[in-house]
Amino acid sequence: MTASGTEARHPASNGLHARPASEVLRILLEAQVTALGALQLALPALERVADAAAASLHAGGKLGYAGAGSSGLMALADCLELAGTFGLAPERTPMMFAGGADALLHLKGSVEDDPALALADLERVQLVAGDTLLCLSASGRTPYVLAIAAAAQDRGVKVAGFANVAGSPLLERADIPVLIETGAEVVAGSTRMGAATAQKVALNMLSVLVAIRLGHVHDGYMVNLVADNLKLVDRAARIVSDVAHVSRDEAETALTHTGGAVKPAILVARGMTPEAAAERLAGTGGHLSPLI
Incomplete structure (x- = not known):
């Protein structure tokens, strides 16, 4: 089977290990810039997510974040900044990160595949109908994220799914799918690079727009x-x-x-x-x- 999406081979990766350092850095930088270009097509979806998130917060509800691995770290970084930058109370912007605080020091891949852990995390943050949840997964098929998305929807929560692979399960399930099609990584499958960079910038833009909608900017x-x-x-x-x-x-x-x-x-x-x-x-x- 031929790999696709973030698992595919990047055309500039052949012989990468043997190239001069300056050339490696140039290739990596160009790949990051190209990944950001994928956000252009995602702007209408991001606007829809911002409207939903602002409506939830304006009504006194919550804006939740959920993710695992690199995508989870991008979500966490955005979530943690909301209190200091925009005055949003942390209890109104809960984070669900696969593996919890322990995983922040030692990332473990196994927690990404644990639906039971996902359901326990969702129960902990108590999202309800009228809330909005941002679910992030580069592949769009991480079991932890998919389990949270499905269970949240069962509770009446509006789910926005962020993924970097077209046609992925998360995008198909989400109420508001946000496709950021960054394509192959220079280091195949290393979504902490182009995919995560684009997700972080998407969240930066989204949270600022939400803050504007709320009158906080x-x-x-x-x-x-x-x-x-x-x-x-x-x-x-x-x-x-x-x-x-x-x-x-x-x-x-x-x-x-x-x-x-x-x-x-x-x-x-x-x-x-x-x-x-x-x-x-x-x-x-x-x-x-x-x-x-």
Whole structure:
């Protein structure tokens, strides 16, 4: 049987081990760039996923992530950033990673084939009807991911399936299939390379669009960030100063009145009371644009 998709032989891989280092690096870089090009055709699907995810979160529901191996690591990286960047509570963006925390230090392939583990993980995060789940698998046939997708759909959860192989089971099952057809890897089957790179960029774009839909990004600023270190405290003050068009001192004063929350601080810096700012933001669903 001839290998296909990510398992196929890349035309530039012949003799790779014997080529000069500079040429190997050039080939690898070109393959990564080419993989990103596959995202162009996936943009309409990503928009549909963003709409579903934003609707779930806006209604008070959850946006879950599920994956194994390299795809799971890409999902985890995106999931972990949502709290600090966009102020989304971690319990509302649960992650299901095959093998759990132990697998983060020593990846084990066997956990990818364990449907029972998948069902236990899904039970733990308690997704329900109205929630959205992102399921990632480069091959689109990882048993752990397929089991979670099927069981989540049985609960009324909307499943978005991300895979790099056309016609794969995950894409056929998903409510919103996202095909990122990156093709053969320079190191055959090593989906931590082109496939994972494209998946990570897809998730980067998706999470930003979701945040925009929720009003957590304004003029390219992360106006719903959680400032829990010195860098982010400084960033919060700069955001308030720039968006509200006030001095740094005025921005810092406004932030003290809102407990460090950026969105209401912007309105306070423009003359509202903290109470009025909170009320007006509630009326716009958290969007600043109608208020400034």
